[in-house]
Amino acid sequence: MYRKWFPRLFSLLLLIGLLCGCTKQDFTYIDAKQGVARVYCTMRGADGALIADSNGSVASVGSGFFVGPLDQDPEYLITNHHVVENYIEEGQGEWVTLPTTDGGSVTLKTYVDIYFDEETSLPATVVAYSETADVAILRLSTPTNQRIALPLLPPTEDMIGSQVYGIGFPGLSDNLAMDAATQNGLQDMTVTSGAISRLLSSSGSGVRRIQTDMVIQHGNSGGPMVNNQGAVLGINSWAVTDEDSLEQNYYACNIQEAIDLLDQYSIPYALAGSSASNLPYIIGGAVLICAAVVVAAVLLTKGKRGKHASQPLQKQTLPAPERVQPRDTAAVGNPQDSGYRIQGTTGALAGKRFLIPKTDPLILGRNRDLCNVVFPNTPGVSGKHCAVWFKHDKLFLQDLGSTHGTFLKNGAKLFPNQPIELQVGDSFYLGSPLEAFVIAEKRGS
Structure with a gap:
């Protein structure tokens, strides 16, 4: 009797397994918005009042994006050094007393806050930075489920001419008065597009950069430059205007500069191609497909035990030499x-x-x-x-x-x-x- 209903059961389980395995949609540059947040850096006195910096601004504002294992709530994010420069130079979150231009002094403390929307934010600290590369790595006070980590992908020469996208909160100066109208939610981000013009290194410092025709505006600083698959290639940094032609060139910091800093401080991150974020879907589909196969095996062999002896599969194992011998060059005439x-x-x-x-x-x-x-x-x-x-x-x-x-x-x-x-x-x-x-x-x- 099982021959009548078995094909239907097997087909149903197989279909469910395939659907579970395919539920996760391909990650795109639009999805990368889920890994971006707004970064605020302020200075406050003992009474909580905002204190202006030497430029007369009471806040430095930019964008940032999260990094870390793709299947975990992130706690680290990357932005530009110049976005959090006041925090780094003025006490790094400790109370300091600084001289004022009128001969007096002021006691203040610097703060970095990461905003996910108008009502939700978390404090952060700067844990690593490179002023030369204009990169800073921040750490939240606690991991967040408000955003996701983005995969990183160092650009290569064959990517020149390929499409890229800039994600962030443009329209606001990196230095502004706090009473300016601001919006901090996912729906408030903008996405601009362009192409990679060239990969270059700064003369003298050797810092790796990306030149692009993608528009980078104030407020984009620290946001990610991503490809079609949402992998981060660079950190949007600044625009330069040619004095003669008035033509603007836009630059991002090559993400390899940030990767070097992450490695130096043993901060976890994911490179593009990681399948960790798909594991729940893959496992769910695999379990159901395996269940279908097991049911098929049991039913098809019912009543036939003893007729065929099953042979265990030999697992492919990696041969291990007793002693590792260096092979820096190709040996000539080697019989092996x-x-x-x-x-x-x-x-x-x-x-x-x-x-x-x-x-x-x-x-x-x-x-x-x-x-x-x-x-x-x-x-x-x-x-x-x-x-x-x-x-x-x-x-x-x-x-x-x-x-x-x-x-x-x-x-x-x-x-x-x-x-x-x-x-x-x-x-x-x-x-x-x-x-x-x-x-x-x-x-x-």
Whole structure:
């Protein structure tokens, strides 16, 4: 009898599983508004009254965006240094006594507040900053569910000409009187669009910038520049007007400057391609699909026990050499040479080729005792990051539980300890596209 209703039950469970797995919609630049908030920096006296700075302004106002694991309430956000400059220079949240122009003195304290709407805000402190790069990292007094963390993606040369979007609260000067009309909610943000004109580094300081034709106005300072998928490429900073042509050029700080600061202070963040935010949907769909498969297996084998002995699947395991041998160059005439190489295309090992042996895995990371492709002290690369190996005439790549992940060229993040097959010409990167490799064949083969 089960043959009559089983196909219907199986189809229903399969459909529900697929729907659960697909419920999460693709993240877009519009969704990135959920990770942006307004930043207020003020100075107040002992009586709570606002005190003007040397420019006569009683508040510095800009935008900021949240970073952190995509599946957790965020507590860190990024903005421009100049938005919170008064906080950094005038006591950093402590009571200080400063001289006044009339020969007297004033006792004051600086505050940074993050506004989510007209009635909801949280205090924050500055935990790291770079005046040269014009980047500051703030930390809320407590994690918030009012906003989400945004994924980060360092821009590369092949992105020049691609569409980008600026999100923030323009229309207000970064320095303004507090009685000016302000709106702080999600519906009050604006989104402007343009394209990446070029990637450049400032002469002298070497700070990495992005030039764009996307309009950046006062109040946008500290807000994110994102791509179509809502990944943050830069921090909107300022506009420069040419004195002769009166043409305006707009600039954002390359997000890699912020990533370097996050790494320096061990502050968590997510790079584009992370699937953590999709896990509830993936797990829900997987559970229901597995249930359908189990029901099918039980019913189809009912009454047939003993006729066929099931064979357990052999789990793919990563071969581990007894001793790691360095392989900085391709060996000539090596009988263990598989005929394949990985070649660095960007970053610390750009231009170097490493042979993939027939036996031992090629392990990439910073730990010289555990790896045979060793990186210098490179941000985003773990001590034992990932492995490439050759088996049964196939090439495999596996993330080894790295902190910042291993990604394919298209931004897809590998699940830890789950190998995938690679082909010649496939590219992958460690942590960010700045540390990338391509699979190549032995020269002359």
